Amino acid sequence: MATLAAPVLALPPPDEIPEEILRTEVITEARSPLTGEPISAADYAVLQERLRTFSPDGSIVDPDIVQLIYLLQLRRWVRPILPFIP
Numbered sequence: 001m002a003t004l005a006a007p008v009l010a011l012p013p014p015d016e017i018p019e020e021i022l023r024t025e026v027i028t029e030a031r032s033p034l035t036g037e038p039i040s041a042a043d044y045a046v047l048q049e050r051l052r053t054f055s056p057d058g059s060i061v062d063p064d065i066v067q068l069i070y071l072l073q074l075r076r077w078v079r080p081i082l083p084f085i086p
Helices: 019-024 041-052 063-078
Strands: 029-031 038-040
Touching: 029 041, 038 041
Parallel strands: none
Antiparallel strands: 029 038
16 A cells, blocks of 8 residues: 655745745945945945935946947847948
């Protein structure tokens, strides 16, 4: 006669926190996007606000680099039509 495996073996350990609880847990620690060091939630909010107000439009990228990327994309689209353009 075959014995059935105990259903208790399929359950997680009793000291493990269920995933449903972990999903609703508020994260109070963060890491700096600049250096990767652990910082508090208040410092993270201040840092995010400072990065957001770095430039008027909210971007951190230099406008010259944005223009260069635009010109490279334009060149990529024009090159198949006019292949003699370097």
